[in-house]
Amino acid sequence: MSLLKRKINFLELVRKKKAMFLAYDQGMEHGPTDFNDKNVDPEYIIKIAKEGGFTGLIFQKGVAEKYIDSIRKSKVPLIVKLNGKTSLVKGEPISRQLCSVDEAVELGATAVGYTIYIGSQHEEEMFTEFVKIQMQAHKKGLPVIAWIYPRGEGVKGKKKRDLLAYATRVGLEIGADIVKIHSHGNKDDLAWAVKSAGKAKVVIAGGSKKNEKELLKEIKEGIDVGITGIAIGRNVWQAKKPLVLAKKLKKVIWA
Numbered sequence: 001m002s003l004l005k006r007k008i009n010f011l012e013l014v015r016k017k018k019a020m021f022l023a024y025d026q027g028m029e030h031g032p033t034d035f036n037d038k039n040v041d042p043e044y045i046i047k048i049a050k051e052g053g054f055t056g057l058i059f060q061k062g063v064a065e066k067y068i069d070s071i072r073k074s075k076v077p078l079i080v081k082l083n084g085k086t087s088l089v090k091g092e093p094i095s096r097q098l099c100s101v102d103e104a105v106e107l108g109a110t111a112v113g114y115t116i117y118i119g120s121q122h123e124e125e126m127f128t129e130f131v132k133i134q135m136q137a138h139k140k141g142l143p144v145i146a147w148i149y150p151r152g153e154g155v156k157g158k159k160k161r162d163l164l165a166y167a168t169r170v171g172l173e174i175g176a177d178i179v180k181i182h183s184h185g186n187k188d189d190l191a192w193a194v195k196s197a198g199k200a201k202v203v204i205a206g207g208s209k210k211n212e213k214e215l216l217k218e219i220k221e222g223i224d225v226g227i228t229g230i231a232i233g234r235n236v237w238q239a240k241k242p243l244v245l246a247k248k249l250k251k252v253i254w255a
Helices: 026-030 042-051 061-066 068-074 101-106 123-139 160-174 187-196 212-224 242-253
Strands: 019-023 056-060 078-081 109-118 144-150 178-181 201-205 229-232
Touching (some): 019 042, 019 201, 019 242, 042 056, 056 061, 056 068, 056 109, 061 068, 101 109, 109 123, 109 160, 123 144, 123 160, 160 187, 212 229, 212 242
Parallel strands (some): 019 056, 078 109, 201 229
16 A cells, blocks of 8 residues: 555544644653652652543653553553653753664554754754654555744754744645644644644644643633644643643643
8 A cells, every 4th residue: 555545543642633642752851850759650640641631642762661550450551752852961952762663653652753853953853753754654554743933053043933834834835734733822833833734733842831721821812823732741740630620621622
């Protein structure tokens, strides 16, 4: 079967065509500063994902390997992040592949993800890795999520609105099934970014911990302009009552 005719399976990742992913790749990206005694434990995150009704759980391969039994028991679809970097190295950002599509499949992944920093001097290297990953994943029927963040020397002086739409358009152009972006809270700008994504689905990140009212408002506005959902981490598992917040998120997403 040709790639053009192959069916990409979204059914496990969405509920009523909407998605609510719980992201937990911050340990590599930010270091241990995001964690406390509870949320440093992946078992705690898996429990939140299960009991909170999340439609996907995002892990790096090492966490997925070590906690594979708990992930399987939770029955929350696994999304394996295939690349990553630390916050220790300065300069133009680049995130290289650390896990193969085959490894992700062996771990039971329902989808795979990859970060690209557009505007970085190294964007071409990340594009090259991504297109190979996309082809390999699609041969297996797996959706590919592209984390696309405008960063580096190339974005200096550019308008936030233009960069947001540029990110989603790049996702469409390189063949991503879902594009994850950081919204900056402007509804009109997000609407233009969603339109720019064409038939690629858009999910927005939660980012650093923020006011709950502000967070819910941003997500509600996103749903109104056509986003598929969220890929959120710290705002949930850093919360005092993550399951209470998860309930509120579901009400907004599946209103």
